[in-house]
Amino acid sequence: MSEVLLEMRHITKDFSGVKALDDVNLVVEKGEIHALCGENGAGKSTLMNVLSGVYPYGSYSGDIIYKGEECRFNNIRESEQKRIVIIHQELALIPLLTIAENIFIGNENLKFSNVIDWDTTQRKAMEVLASIGMHENVNHLVGALGMGKQQMIEIAKALAKDVELLILDEPTSALNEEESNMLLDLLLELKKKGITSIMISHKLNELARVADNITVIRDGRTIETIQRSNNEVIDENRIIKGMVGRELTNRYPERHATVGNVVFEVKDWTVFDQEEPTKKKLKNVSFNVCKGEVVGFAGLMGAGRTELAMSLFGHTYGVKSSGHIYKDGQEIKIPDVQSAIDHKIAYVPEDRKTYGLVLINDIKWNMTLASLNGRFSDKTIIKKDDEIHAAEEYRGRINIKAGSITQPVESLSGGNQQKVVLAKWMLSEPDVLILDEPTRGIDVGAKYEIYTIINQLAESGKAIIIISSEMPELLGICDRSYVLNAGEIAGELPKEAMTQEAIMKMIMDHTAKRGSLQ
């Protein structure tokens, strides 16, 4: 019925051996809103980065046919010349420049070949804003606008480039219900004007509302394209099934731990956002972990899981917090990291290179850093011999593949670096171990080894909390899971009831409930 605008054929892209995209096909018709769905890490953003030239031609295989001709983009500028514009999840606006300046950044109105024509810039900026129904003063700073309006400015920026194909990567993830609705209405308006959009989103209810076609991607492969027929709303359960419906193979070692009493309990934990101190990042979060138990925290990106862990771990996140923390039934206060360590709580951070390791230093040095004030010093003098013994012991125990314990950690592979961070916190002899994305970016073999270490820790009576965006991982290794959504506990699932569908359903229901409350 309508013509094909874009066709991506057999796109395959790998990152040093790991396939992010594997023979993906995508067909977008002219004038439609096409949605891309899939779990975190399924390859949606990678696919869009291939399309917009972030990953240049040659770094992937497959063809991009746009308007009937094959495209080989080497960078974003080349795709923008074809009027394909991508808006990333992290907005590319400069808060300290005005709205007009932002709209035309990199696309300036010039006179005398190199001088900015401010009159034209302002006039055009006002025209563009008016066309999307915004009436802001174009000389105001972008930083003063709310997230919703900033997102609209990004779209205005794209319109100023005469966009024909607009790509939006999770445009509503940072917006509230009202702002999201405004944005979705705008997309529908643009559609009427003949602008085609590709939209990545986790919010299935939104997709069901605006999308004409939904392509589901899982593990770097296209699973199916669901079409909207005769204005019927697309069934959300069908999307969920497509997103998560995979067979679980035995990729997780067995555990023989006995679950004991509650060791660590948090009640009514509320934390205010670091960037916006009036906004609650976490609201009345309560949970507990038992001896020998592995408890998972599921949720979408931005749900507040890392913030929860860090706010508990010596207030390393958030401005104000309230609530109660109990350890072995006693209420405790954790004002700083050292007192968290003293209370035998450990946190293995999400991004090991930025938060976990001092890359220029060696394995031994990194392993003992968190326990220097404890077992590795006597009246502030470091017991260097003990350090060597401990490092050698852990290198063998958790199988760190390195020539020697004096090798700098920057020379290790991701999996081995992760093991060094694990060893660092095992050496602090914790009772409660919080692992934030413990297997991100490491290969399947190393993952199995990490799971084995987690099991051993649980078997030795430690309480373990795992934050992971990979749902199969949570299903595979957790005894119980909490689902966190928008800073609130959306629900709790025992092992028997844990399925990916159930977790997704819980998130969707919770989001819907919040939406109806507002």
Added chain:
Amino acid sequence: MSVEAVKVDDKQMKEHIKQLKQYGMIIALVLIYAIFAVLSDFKNVAPMNVNNLIMQNSYVIVLALGMLLCCLTGNVDLSVGSVVAFAGAISAILVVDYHVAIPIAFLAALLIGALVGIWQGFFISVLGVSPFIVSLANMLVFRGLALVVLKGQTKGPMPPEFTVVGAGYLPQIFTNIGGTKIELLSLIVGIVLSVFFVLMEIRSRRNKKKQGFVLPSMGATLFKLVLSIAIVNFFTVKLALYMGLPMVLLIVLVLIIIYSFITNNTVPGRQIYAVGGNRKAAALSGIKVDRVMFWIYTNMGLLAGLAGIILTARNASATPKAGDMFEMDAIAACYIGGTAVSGGVGTVTGAVVGALIMGVLNNGMSLLGWSVDIQRVVKGLVLLAAVAVDLYFKKKKNG
């Protein structure tokens, strides 16, 4: 089995290279000294000049020790030259104008240094102002204050009980051997230190063996021992032929030992490296980053106060222009000595050797009669070359 053997050989080679690199700076220092010895008709190895070399460079070494800690966190302290002048001025005024007892004048100078450090530390840790800005501002403030308290004039002369710190000697035992006057204490100290080095090395090897650790190769150990014993005895013999052991040498040696120990063997030392290596990871490992920064700058202030005393003692007077550009000498010493500009890497030995390289250059060029202007050009180029060569090899290693 042969494969195994090759592997071990390869590993040993790497160890050798690593150890040699450790001594690269010391070897460079010896070479520069030797070149100037030839150029200056061996004037720079004359006993009196060796003595001058130590006395002239003592305050730069003192400052470099404090500056090293700042540099390890990836920062610098630009105010030290001004603080040296200000602390020196206060001690001189107290002694000359108010006839205060000399030990109290010393304490006052140290206290002022420490207070300046606390003042800077407050802005850096509590208010989060960048150390570069804080110390740049205080460089102006304290240079100005030094001019104010001295009313722009030189204050002196200082009594001999004061000058002994910068220009005096440890107890001297002179004797005549074959017509040359020789100071015995220096010789004895040289021999005692040599024996001490040997004993320490034996103890360290024995301990490593007992714990089952890898022993460094015998060749490397011997090389290290011979080198250190040769350097120590070169100095003690030269000093014995002149006036004996300078008081400042004792002060500087004690400080070097203390700071080596702090950086190598204590928790606070380790924390400084961690803050410089990765601030975020350090914070998440329980290190109170702000507190570490506070103490580093307080310590720098204290050492600047000490350098102020030494300088005033050596010149027997305090001038408002004293200590001009000392901060640059101290910073250069750290970077020439292999401290990473981004922080996290650097040693006390490196900083001291860096300071000595600067000192030997200064001294050698003065003996050759080169003008101060040219000396600055050469020193600047040496700093640039040292850091560029270091980065070049790092890139080569990684690339």
